[in-house]
Amino acid sequence: MNHRLDITKKNILHYRYARFGYKNGKNGSFILPKQSLYKDDLKLNWGQTMNARLQELETEAILLIRETYAAFKTPVVLYSVGKDSSVLIHLVSKAFYPMKPPMPLLHIDTGFKFPEMIEFRDRRAAELGFDLVVRRNEAAIAAGTNPHDHGIGSCCGALKTEALLSALEEGGYDVALGGARRDEEASRAKERFFSHRDSFGGWEPRQQRPEPWFHFNTLLDDGESMRAFPLSNWTEQDIWDYIQAESIELVDLYFARPRPVKRQGEQLIPVINADEASEDVSIRYRTLGCYHCTAAQASSADTLEAIITETAQAQLSERSSRLIDHGVSSMEDKKREGYF
């Protein structure tokens, strides 16, 4: 089973040509290379039942998304297929409605993503009218890099960070939007909406640019880039409430279903390979990453309402289910190296 949509370097160049080819040099705005407005072509459905809190967060996110379009040459949206990026791409669609989203999605495929995620990714990107760029660190994948033999840190470094940095460099993307939230983790809580990266993709947390109001300093030197986080001020609760209010479609892994797993200490680890020993347990995922490193939780929450109730009552913070985030400051270290 191979749902991958590998975009070769040639295709990326073609895509960039399309962008720059339509760039109106005079005012820097970008003419969409399509013939008509998109609202009838796209599968957009959004509700009108948002409360004031969600409206305020949505408005802030849309302002940030438009800033990435207006102030940078080549924006790209990091799409991890998880719930936060599902909200992000929904907001990008809204920010440009009734036009087609003028920035592509970039997905870093580690080769360890759940097959359901790959299928969902390709379908949603097409339905919302996004161009999709998929990048993998083929050399590391061919070398058999995995968390068991190489350790979680170096596996992530090779399959995620290296793949991401080279994809950003090859694509010439000067700003990359991500769905990270400040309430996820301590070093994320410190990050700006527009987070500056040096020409190696690294983050220097002690030297962050001041960010007064929404008057962003978006100026970059050659080779430098920016990460933008429109969902900075959203909490896990906001994400779920918004998904419900807007009827945003999610990959089915978030909903409890009987699935094959094995037990590893307290944690339930999914079994992807049919030959491996496993037991069927009703589980769901609170966050989605690579299947080796994403613990499932036993749950019977098979509807959005049930998930919202379960999240509100959860006793552990969200990232405790991601093996990679364990250990003090591991996220900060990865971010310094260029991780999202």
Place this chain on the structure above:
Amino acid sequence: MSILRLAIAGSVDDGKSTLLGRLLHDTGSLRTDQVAKMTRIGADKGMALDLASVADGLKAEQEQGITIDVAYRYLNLRGRRLILADTPGHEQYTRNMFTGASTAWGSLLLVDAKRGLREQTRRHASIAALLGHDTVVFCVNKMDAVDNDPARYQALADECQALGERLGFKHLHILPISALTGDNVVTRGALTWWEGDTLLDVLTALEPAARAQPAQVASVQAVMIEQSEGQTRRLLALRFAGGPIAVGDRLFAGVHARPVTIKAIYSGGASVTSVASNRDALVELDEEIDLTRGDWLQREPQTWTKTLSPVVCWLGERPGRVGEKVVLRHGDRWVKAQITDASQPVDLAELCYHSTQQSLESNSIGRIHLRLAQPVPAASFADDPVSGAMVLVDPATRQTLAAGVIAPIPGLETTA
């Protein structure tokens, strides 16, 4: 209900992190793994809970035991969302305090009951005034360390009152607390003589000032152009502050005040007939005119100027010098500018302007004078936060140098 956006500030060691931990803990906003971490770190230090450990995130901060950068925290207070910017107290990191306070509309200012008000307290209060915060809550903290003495509290409360009135805050709250023991944070605790509200009561009752009057200017944040079958369609993403822009509104575009009419509006991914500044706005005009990012639409033609005298907080690591050239982000436009004439720094002890000087030191507040390469419409920040604010950037290093507003700060308009 709208979101409460507040900044928590004060001098180093006045108890900001402890208060934050206390609020998170006592409002049940922490997950069990986070409480376990507080308990574990507390045990190493010989206390029940290390409340402050919730605040510091960066390695350098943990090593040095100080807060370097602002951290944002999310609490639900009786069903109301609070975004709290936990800002650093060191003067050296004023730029990060300013960042955190700039997206808030009110601040929680801590005062150590033992040490009293400090220069940093006045600096942070002045920055809150500069940023147009209409609400300030002074928390006289560490009351347990002064035996919950009401007389000591009253003396400090009088100083806070005088400072707050001088700086012209519309809503001023002053109350005694002990972040460490939790007194008067969520429940009254040992502060039995206090008859006013607890901090939680005060916080849940706060409201941002509403901006009902129609926006006078709107900045064009982005221009989206689409061509189909020889026809061009332009949509303008607008930023403005205040009451609605509606289909049919007649506005004036750019410095030449060319009249235009709003033909269509999209907001929240739908076609709408009017939109206020608390929602996003994408508009189409009745005519195809060549507007670009950074242009302005005006309800009435504005006065445009090539000189500005903003009050700024100097955020750069090096001082600002008379004569130097900068680039200014005003609204959504970058404008070349030069600092002309001497600046007037604010004396934070006396809360008045010093006599003029040739430079403005890092982390200080002062009035500067700018000559611009292009005219801009400039309202006072209080009337219009979009056109009344600006950011100065060093064109060579691209570092942010200063943030400024077009405003008198009421209490500062005297010269020493």
